[in-house]
Amino acid sequence: MAFNEEMARTWAEKIVKKLEEKMPAAVQKAQGLSFLPYTVKDGQWAPGPFDGLCWWTNGFWPAEMLMMYAVTGQSLYLEEASRAENMLDGAFQDLEHLHHDVGFMWRISSGFHHELTGDEKSKKRALFAAQLLAGRYNPNGFIRAWNGECVGWAIIDCMMNLSLLYWASEQTGDPRYRLIAMSHADTVLTHFFRPDGSNEHIVCFDPETGAVLEKPAGQGVAVGSQWSRGQAWALYGFAISYCHTGAERYLRASLRSADHFIEQVQADWLPNCDFCQPSEPILKDDCAAGIAACGMLSLADVLGTKGEKYREGAFRLLKAAEEAHADWSLDNPAILTHCTGAYHSNDHHIAMNYGDFYFIEGVARLLGEKRLQW
Ligand code: GLY
Numbered sequence: 001m002a003f004n005e006e007m008a009r010t011w012a013e014k015i016v017k018k019l020e021e022k023m024p025a026a027v028q029k030a031q032g033l034s035f036l037p038y039t040v041k042d043g044q045w046a047p048g049p050f051d052g053l054c055w056w057t058n059g060f061w062p063a064e065m066l067m068m069y070a071v072t073g074q075s076l077y078l079e080e081a082s083r084a085e086n087m088l089d090g091a092f093q094d095l096e097h098l099h100h101d102v103g104f105m106w107r108i109s110s111g112f113h114h115e116l117t118g119d120e121k122s123k124k125r126a127l128f129a130a131q132l133l134a135g136r137y138n139p140n141g142f143i144r145a146w147n148g149e150c151v152g153w154a155i156i157d158c159m160m161n162l163s164l165l166y167w168a169s170e171q172t173g174d175p176r177y178r179l180i181a182m183s184h185a186d187t188v189l190t191h192f193f194r195p196d197g198s199n200e201h202i203v204c205f206d207p208e209t210g211a212v213l214e215k216p217a218g219q220g221v222a223v224g225s226q227w228s229r230g231q232a233w234a235l236y237g238f239a240i241s242y243c244h245t246g247a248e249r250y251l252r253a254s255l256r257s258a259d260h261f262i263e264q265v266q267a268d269w270l271p272n273c274d275f276c277q278p279s280e281p282i283l284k285d286d287c288a289a290g291i292a293a294c295g296m297l298s299l300a301d302v303l304g305t306k307g308e309k310y311r312e313g314a315f316r317l318l319k320a321a322e323e324a325h326a327d328w329s330l331d332n333p334a335i336l337t338h339c340t341g342a343y344h345s346n347d348h349h350i351a352m353n354y355g356d357f358y359f360i361e362g363v364a365r366l367l368g369e370k371r372l373q374w
Pocket of ligand 1: 157219229341
């Protein structure tokens with residue numbers, strides 16, 4: 001059926017009704033837990049597999065709650081977000097396990113909380129996290145990924161963490177955070193992008209000189225393949241960099257990523273885990289769908305009437321994920337069922353908190369929610 005805005009709005013309104021029915025039960029199952037919900041086992045929330053409170057997705061649960069609060073105005077979501085945010089404070093005591101993903105952890109938990117309510121404690125938390133992220137910058141032009149021996153490694157996922165740095169500069173008037181973010185984004189433009197609009201997951205630099213040493217396989221199938229979530233991180237990450245800086249080169253990068261993403265998924269709008277994966281097994285990733293959809297909605301917003309292609313792409317991605325993979329029963333606290341951690345791992349076709357977060361963000365954005373912007 002030909003796309004129009006009204007169709008997307010009607011669909012999103014229908015989804016909000018389903019969210020209003022399902023999410024109170026999901027919150028009830030989270031209350032009193034000593035960990036932050038990540039996935040589901042036997043109908044109950046289960047934590048992330050590593051790093052305890054520092055598990056990189058731990059900000060997505062409070063962010064999901066804040067997005068629900070923004071959409072419904074119901075206080076139970078703000079209360080649960082605050083409970084989760086207080087728990088996340090414990091991660092600040094465990095510096096050795098914190099990493100480049102402090103952007104994911106605090107930009108959309110404490111940062112969004114501050115945006116919605118003006119809470120000063122939340123603002124301080126997010127600014128503290130921005131200091132940690134800025135401290136990972138290597139003056140050769142990249143933010144160091146992970147810990148341990150990966151001293152010169154940078155990854156495409158980190159494009160999303162830059163949002164915290166742009167926000168910190170906007171809050172403080174100090175350009176250092178933004179300059180670090182732009183330096184990293186420019187390095188990604190130079191060393192991660194391929195001519196067809198796809199991108200590398202990992203680039204290993206010599207940490208002393210900045211020379212490129214290696215571009216190993218990451219969470220996709222193999223060296224040179226196209227891990228779909230990495231393609232989505234680039235798409236949305238560069239859209240965010242454009243929104244905060246106005247630099248056209250970031251807009252062009254995001255558009256190239258989006259056009260390539262649409263070409264790869266338009267048969268069924270259900271992204272494979274890797275666009276180069278073999279025909280069997282068929283591995284899907286609902287997280288990639290939601291991230292790409294939200295990135296496309298950012299593009300549609302900045303392009304105005306010229307952005308219809310991306311609004312339609314976002315709508316089709318979200319709708320396809322919902323029709324094929326949503327579980328609206330109250331027994332299962334999560335929504336989407338086909339998230340995939342990595343091609344060569346065991347976490348295939350499971351629930352993941354960020355799969356649900358980006359799905360809800362996409363629905364909220366289709367309805368015009370503009371307060372909670374990365
Ligand atoms: N940022 C890690 C992942 O996308 O799996």
